[in-house]
Amino acid sequence: MIKEWQLSRSEADYIDRQQGETCDQCGANLRSIALANAVRAFLGTAQTLQEALHGPDSRTLSILEINEAGTLTPFLRRFGGYVFGAYPEVDMHAIPYADATFDVVIHSDTLEHVPNFVHALKECRRVLKPGGALCYTVPTIVGRMTRDRSGLQKSFHGNPATASDDLVVQTEFGADAWTYPMLAGFTDVSIHTAAYPAATALMARNGWTVR
Numbered sequence: 001m002i003k004e005w006q007l008s009r010s011e012a013d014y015i016d017r018q019q020g021e022t023c024d025q026c027g028a029n030l031r032s033i034a035l036a037n038a039v040r041a042f043l044g045t046a047q048t049l050q051e052a053l054h055g056p057d058s059r060t061l062s063i064l065e066i067n068e069a070g071t072l073t074p075f076l077r078r079f080g081g082y083v084f085g086a087y088p089e090v091d092m093h094a095i096p097y098a099d100a101t102f103d104v105v106i107h108s109d110t111l112e113h114v115p116n117f118v119h120a121l122k123e124c125r126r127v128l129k130p131g132g133a134l135c136y137t138v139p140t141i142v143g144r145m146t147r148d149r150s151g152l153q154k155s156f157h158g159n160p161a162t163a164s165d166d167l168v169v170q171t172e173f174g175a176d177a178w179t180y181p182m183l184a185g186f187t188d189v190s191i192h193t194a195a196y197p198a199a200t201a202l203m204a205r206n207g208w209t210v211r
Contacts, residue, residue, distance in 0.1 A: 017198040030199035032070040037192040038135040038201040069108040092120035121184035128206040
């Protein structure tokens with residue numbers, strides 16, 4: 001990946017931290033912690049997700065998790081309105097749920113594998129209730145702009161010898177990653193971090209009625 005993405009040594013170091021540096025108490029890596037911070041921002045709480053499970057909204061909050069969000073998944077599953085969907089049963093180009101179904105949609109390091117990621121973000125927005133939010137992570141190289149990998153050597157997450165084409169990286173996200181939810185129709189976007197620049201997560205709010 002260092003060669004394929006033309007990463008500098010410092011960029012490779014913080015990507016390694018994103019995936020490999022973990023909390024001594026809960027075992028979450030920095031990526032999962034950044035994503036949890038985005039979810040907590042949507043909930044408007046300073047509590048941990050585990051603590052928020054005891055709050056008044058935990059039984060009614062409707063969550064769609066697309067693919068597993070690392071160590072957050074066991075906590076998310078305990079919310080009353082939790083739904084899990086994995087590819088190919090849940091294709092981000094055609095999410096199999098009605099408009100305005102969920103309060104929160106969550107995915108982690110998935111969007112970079114989707115051919116038309118803006119369309120996928122529009123699909124996430126479609127299934128969100130007005131006022132709901134999309135919380136997600138993508139691997140982000142913060143010192144440059146997003147690059148489409150079409151026509152370049154295939155880059156995989158995981159071992160290329162055993163990985164399927166579904167794991168090919170379609171997009172290298174950069175400093176402009178926050179602009180794409182805006183293109184998809186979200187009304188505001190915030191960035192949440194854990195040990196910047198090693199791990200960032202986006203929280204995009206759906207402020208308008210889905211049409």
